Amino acid sequence: MSKKVIAVVGATGAQGGGLARAILADPNGGYSARVITRSRGSEKARALAEAGAEVVEADAHDEASLVRAFEGAHGVFCVTFFWNHFSPEKEKAEATAMARAARAAGAAHVIWSTLEDSRRFIPLDDDRMPTLMGEYKVPHFDAKGESDQLFRDLGLPTTFLLTSFYWENFIYFGMAPKPGPDGVLALTMPMGDRKLPSIAAEDIGRSAYAIFKRGQSTMGQTIGVAGAHLTGHEMAEAFSRALGLPVKYNAIEPAVFRSFGFPGADDLGNMFQFNRDFSEQFCAARDLTRARELYPGMQTFDGWLAENAGRIPIDAGV
Numbered sequence: 001m002s003k004k005v006i007a008v009v010g011a012t013g014a015q016g017g018g019l020a021r022a023i024l025a026d027p028n029g030g031y032s033a034r035v036i037t038r039s040r041g042s043e044k045a046r047a048l049a050e051a052g053a054e055v056v057e058a059d060a061h062d063e064a065s066l067v068r069a070f071e072g073a074h075g076v077f078c079v080t081f082f083w084n085h086f087s088p089e090k091e092k093a094e095a096t097a098m099a100r101a102a103r104a105a106g107a108a109h110v111i112w113s114t115l116e117d118s119r120r121f122i123p124l125d126d127d128r129m130p131t132l133m134g135e136y137k138v139p140h141f142d143a144k145g146e147s148d149q150l151f152r153d154l155g156l157p158t159t160f161l162l163t164s165f166y167w168e169n170f171i172y173f174g175m176a177p178k179p180g181p182d183g184v185l186a187l188t189m190p191m192g193d194r195k196l197p198s199i200a201a202e203d204i205g206r207s208a209y210a211i212f213k214r215g216q217s218t219m220g221q222t223i224g225v226a227g228a229h230l231t232g233h234e235m236a237e238a239f240s241r242a243l244g245l246p247v248k249y250n251a252i253e254p255a256v257f258r259s260f261g262f263p264g265a266d267d268l269g270n271m272f273q274f275n276r277d278f279s280e281q282f283c284a285a286r287d288l289t290r291a292r293e294l295y296p297g298m299q300t301f302d303g304w305l306a307e308n309a310g311r312i313p314i315d316a317g318v
């Protein structure tokens, strides 16, 4: 029997890459991976082709190219690229193009990688946090959450996949513990003493594969995934164990984080404040037992650190 094709947007990246590799690692699973990339000649695209994936070029800003790329696919995995342009308008345009293309191609199952629209929790006129870009509280959350309705309006058979903070942010996103004035490594996050749901990015893709395999029963559902719910103190303790060095948690205020000035600092400051102030709802939407039932191989933070601590850019001051 021929395999069902899953077209994977962002397959050369974190979430989509996890999904593409999960499909390729299961040759008898009944699915094949179609990698969507803007450049089939890139090193990552070629590595996936060598591993057995079909590679197709398309751009999320060119709907016709997406229609061609999704043609004949059973499943379509949709993820958008906020941090490439920092624009919620562009992110919504990407989601629109993907949803419309999935519909035009007649996809039987769509996974939309989304996050909460924070404005459902903190209306724009609530001054607990600043409104950004005129109409958002957490732009990279709000653009995704707002886009959920698109998938519904088009009547697409969609599973809404609520993702979590990647542990890879400690490797690539400048969030690793850094030495403080006393020379001791400190993990700086404005989470107070509240728990943050977090995950290995690769496990988001693996969970997406499990959702495609479950199929029909997941359509219309919102499924949250996380490998752990941890406070800043608990994360710092895990870093200490993995690095063999003292690491403390430096709980700052979200306003201080917003003032750091790097691109997106205000968005991330608001994100942490939102995650902190609604930690209970945020964790409940990403139930650890259910996530592990969906994908039993889900990594823990200690397990991920045991594999990845050497990749974390630590400038140990002690």
Ligand SMILES: NC(=O)c1ccc[n+]([C@@H]2O[C@H](COP(=O)([O-])OP(=O)(O)OC[C@H]3O[C@@H](n4cnc5c(N)ncnc54)[C@H](OP(=O)(O)O)[C@@H]3O)[C@@H](O)[C@H]2O)c1
Binding pocket: 009, 010, 011, 012, 013, 014, 015, 016, 017, 036, 037, 038, 039, 042, 045, 058, 059, 060, 061, 079, 080, 081, 082, 083, 084, 140, 163, 164, 165, 166, 167, 169
């Ligand atoms: N960092 C976190 O903690 C976190 C947590 C939850 C959700 N998220 C969300 O995750 C999303 C990004 O997903 P990711 O981390 O998996 O992405 P990623 O690792 O940055 O990779 C995205 C891939 O998408 C492709 N791409 C970029 N622009 C494209 C376009 N216009 N058309 C087609 N393909 C394009 C690129 O591939 P080519 O160069 O091969 O085309 C790239 O390899 C963001 O919206 C972010 O908000 C992040």
